[in-house]
Amino acid sequence: MSHAGSKKRKLDKPAEDKLYFESYADVSIHEEMIADTVRTDTYRKAIFNNKSQIEGKVVLDVGAGTGVLSVFCAQAGARKVYAVEASSIAEQAEKIIKQNKVEDKVEVIKGALEAVELPEQVDVIVSEWMGYALLHESMLNSVISARDRWLKPGGLMLPDKAELFIAPINDLVVEERLNFWSTVKSQYGVDMSCMTDFARRCIMASAEITIKPVTVEDVLSHPVKFAELDLNAVNLEHLSSVKGRFRCLCFGSAAFNAFCVFFAVTFPGSRHPLVLSTSPFKPETHWKQAVLYLDQAVEVVQDTLVEGDVHMYPSEEGSRHICIHVDYTVAEEKKKSKTFAISDGSSYAEPLKRKNYDGQEEEDD
Amino acid sequence: MSHAGSKKRKLDKPAEDKLYFESYADVSIHEEMIADTVRTDTYRKAIFNNKSQIEGKVVLDVGAGTGVLSVFCAQAGARKVYAVEASSIAEQAEKIIKQNKVEDKVEVIKGALEAVELPEQVDVIVSEWMGYALLHESMLNSVISARDRWLKPGGLMLPDKAELFIAPINDLVVEERLNFWSTVKSQYGVDMSCMTDFARRCIMASAEITIKPVTVEDVLSHPVKFAELDLNAVNLEHLSSVKGRFRCLCFGSAAFNAFCVFFAVTFPGSRHPLVLSTSPFKPETHWKQAVLYLDQAVEVVQDTLVEGDVHMYPSEEGSRHICIHVDYTVAEEKKKSKTFAISDGSSYAEPLKRKNYDGQEEEDD
Numbered sequence: 001m002s003h004a005g006s007k008k009r010k011l012d013k014p015a016e017d018k019l020y021f022e023s024y025a026d027v028s029i030h031e032e033m034i035a036d037t038v039r040t041d042t043y044r045k046a047i048f049n050n051k052s053q054i055e056g057k058v059v060l061d062v063g064a065g066t067g068v069l070s071v072f073c074a075q076a077g078a079r080k081v082y083a084v085e086a087s088s089i090a091e092q093a094e095k096i097i098k099q100n101k102v103e104d105k106v107e108v109i110k111g112a113l114e115a116v117e118l119p120e121q122v123d124v125i126v127s128e129w130m131g132y133a134l135l136h137e138s139m140l141n142s143v144i145s146a147r148d149r150w151l152k153p154g155g156l157m158l159p160d161k162a163e164l165f166i167a168p169i170n171d172l173v174v175e176e177r178l179n180f181w182s183t184v185k186s187q188y189g190v191d192m193s194c195m196t197d198f199a200r201r202c203i204m205a206s207a208e209i210t211i212k213p214v215t216v217e218d219v220l221s222h223p224v225k226f227a228e229l230d231l232n233a234v235n236l237e238h239l240s241s242v243k244g245r246f247r248c249l250c251f252g253s254a255a256f257n258a259f260c261v262f263f264a265v266t267f268p269g270s271r272h273p274l275v276l277s278t279s280p281f282k283p284e285t286h287w288k289q290a291v292l293y294l295d296q297a298v299e300v301v302q303d304t305l306v307e308g309d310v311h312m313y314p315s316e317e318g319s320r321h322i323c324i325h326v327d328y329t330v331a332e333e334k335k336k337s338k339t340f341a342i343s344d345g346s347s348y349a350e351p352l353k354r355k356n357y358d359g360q361e362e363e364d365d
Numbered sequence: 366m367s368h369a370g371s372k373k374r375k376l377d378k379p380a381e382d383k384l385y386f387e388s389y390a391d392v393s394i395h396e397e398m399i400a401d402t403v404r405t406d407t408y409r410k411a412i413f414n415n416k417s418q419i420e421g422k423v424v425l426d427v428g429a430g431t432g433v434l435s436v437f438c439a440q441a442g443a444r445k446v447y448a449v450e451a452s453s454i455a456e457q458a459e460k461i462i463k464q465n466k467v468e469d470k471v472e473v474i475k476g477a478l479e480a481v482e483l484p485e486q487v488d489v490i491v492s493e494w495m496g497y498a499l500l501h502e503s504m505l506n507s508v509i510s511a512r513d514r515w516l517k518p519g520g521l522m523l524p525d526k527a528e529l530f531i532a533p534i535n536d537l538v539v540e541e542r543l544n545f546w547s548t549v550k551s552q553y554g555v556d557m558s559c560m561t562d563f564a565r566r567c568i569m570a571s572a573e574i575t576i577k578p579v580t581v582e583d584v585l586s587h588p589v590k591f592a593e594l595d596l597n598a599v600n601l602e603h604l605s606s607v608k609g610r611f612r613c614l615c616f617g618s619a620a621f622n623a624f625c626v627f628f629a630v631t632f633p634g635s636r637h638p639l640v641l642s643t644s645p646f647k648p649e650t651h652w653k654q655a656v657l658y659l660d661q662a663v664e665v666v667q668d669t670l671v672e673g674d675v676h677m678y679p680s681e682e683g684s685r686h687i688c689i690h691v692d693y694t695v696a697e698e699k700k701k702s703k704t705f706a707i708s709d710g711s712s713y714a715e716p717l718k719r720k721n722y723d724g725q726e727e728e729d730d
Contacts, residue, residue, distance in 0.1 A: 027563055027568065028567070028568075031542065033543060034545075034549060034553075044554075066557065066560065068553065068555050072553075075555075092559075092560055092563050096555070096557055096559060099556050100555055100556055143620075181396075182395060187405075188433065188437075190401065191462070191464050191465050192461055192464075193447070194457075195392070199392040202392035202393070203392065203393075
């Protein structure tokens with residue numbers, strides 16, 4: 001399905017928030033998140049690893065969804081958990097909390113974090129706020145606001161660190177898709193090889209960020225960390241512009257046709273920190289990886305240097321949408337630049353088993 | 366991704382047509398159609414089977430896309446082929462026609478069929494007009510208009526017959542999705558079984574037509590033909606309301622949780638007709654099958670009678686969108702009714718390998 005020709009229109013903040021929160025009103029996204037065992041198990045372990053700091057304490061769960069993290073905190077001995085959730089999934093969280101007999105400890109508060117009043121300061125903030133490419137959805141902003149308003153000095157952030165990585169890749173699926181048009185003649189006796197250029201323009205010259213699983217074989221160098229956020233200290237201004245440099249040495253001969261961006265978050269722990277990584281070298285998560293296609297593939301060999309700068313910032317069209325600008329050079333070639341964005345749609349969440357077509361999102365006007 | 370809470374807004378015909386034609390401007394849908402060997406090979410065979418009626422004759426290709434069917438007709442000896450295509454893919458069709466050296470025979474005409482003037486009447490109309498559930502996209506209307514305006518009396522229609530089928534099915538994937546919530550407790554120690562009802566409401570009570578491949582094992586009875594369209598005779602009024610009855614006897618014990626609707630089209634042939642079938646019992650095509658979920662599953666046993674009426678008609682929200690109303694009874698239970706629609710989005714075409722999120726389609730206003 002191509003959504004070509006759509007006109008861009010800037011949404012005001014309340015309208016955008018409404019669409020955003022509604023994207024969490026369906027079961028599919030919650031099914032996908034709960035079924036993501038890397039995600040849910042890591043949070044569970046992180047909460048139980050920090051049992052000593054949670055027992056008898058007050059916890060705030062920002063964007064609680066179905067309330068699963070709040071239940072974990074109650075099970076870990078929290079005295080009180082405030083589960084703040086703006087979407088209508090809050091009603092299901094209520095039921096789940098009752099079903100698990102922790103309704104005396106967990107209180108669901110329906111509303112946007114910024115608009116909610118808590119009766120007390122909290123000792124711990126837990127939140128699963130990470131979007132595609134870490135910063136899509138801008139939910140971290142709400143977590144930071146929550147920290148500044150409600151977390152006691154010296155309180156615990158779960159997670160407390162986020163890191164962003166980049167690596168050059170060879171997306172073989174795209175190569176095969178481009179090559180497809182040269183195979184048509186042998187199949188049907190019609191030469192369609194001239195479609196390759198058009199396919200390249202549609203697929204690679206697109207400035208869209210594509211979320212898909214990158215396989216280990218596709219990765220052309222060790223990934224490089226280009227930014228790190230200390231969640232105890234980061235402020236909203238930092239989040240409006242996250243930047244960093246990278247220098248990658250390629251493993252061997254390949255057609256470099258895209259960058260891959262991914263993240264990891266770290267949970268503090270009495271013994272050792274726990275990392276939730278979305279690296280292509282680790283088991284797949286529902287975040288997969290963010291793939292940024294170059295307009296044209298570039299041939300690299302062993303030790304070819306790919307270096308540059310990455311800049312992530314919220315899109316002007318919708319402040320919850322992330323843009324990624326990359327300046328890069330390959331070996332001695334001249335510097336190139338490309339700006340990528342998650343399309344101006346409001347597709348924040350992706351179901352596990354999507355239907356084969358989606359509703360057209362129309363605005364209330 | 367849930368597109369919950371979208372407001373319905375009726376598009377006017379030109380705006381709807383624009384969105385519809387633009388959905389064919391991207392490479393993905395054409396890649397999917399050409400890569401569908403059942404589709405493309407059957408058209409190729411049908412055209413060469415009718416070589417005697419095409420040689421030296423004039424052909425009209427309605428909605429020519431990349432022009433592959435027009436090239437087949439030229440290869441089969443047509444004197445002239447008018448390849449009418451409203452989307453910008455027409456520019457690629459021009460290139461393909463030149464690359465195959467049939468530019469003296471094939472003329473690409475960019476425009477909507479209804480707005481196009483041909484210099485002469487034609488002997489043959491070929492068109493691959495079938496949408497999901499046959500009638501989604503309403504492209505057959507254009508083929509009928511073309512037939513009435515441009516086809517010589519006694520001219521050849523390729524295809525010349527379309528049939529619609531229905532069968533009760535057990536969609537196991539949905540059963541597993543509903544059951545997922547009962548498995549969470551053993552995985553994470555949190556009982557989320559109360560989510561099953563919510564999941565059922567989101568997934569099954571939805572009135573959306575879901576396009577997905579139905580496996581043979583899912584089908585609970587012999588499919589029943591409920592409507593047949595003679596493309597030499599059908600008129601626009603017929604297409605505004607396609608109706609039929611069905612009576613199915615179940616094979617054995619199962620949870621009947623959906624209907625599946627699919628189609629076949631037939632090409633005339635000197636020796637024997639050629640059928641392009643999208644049955645779940647035949648190799649998969651890019652049309653897959655249309656699945657209509659019941660609000661609740663019904664247990665059936667061997668020889669349980671499932672019978673009723675199907676009514677297909679264009680949605681009021683967008684005349685290119687199909688609605689399917691089903692009245693049905695299972696054994697002695699009382700009659701139930703449900704109306705399904707392809708959502709009010711403008712997602713006519715589905716790419717082979719979709720990106721993981723789609724642009725929000727915004728209208729020009």
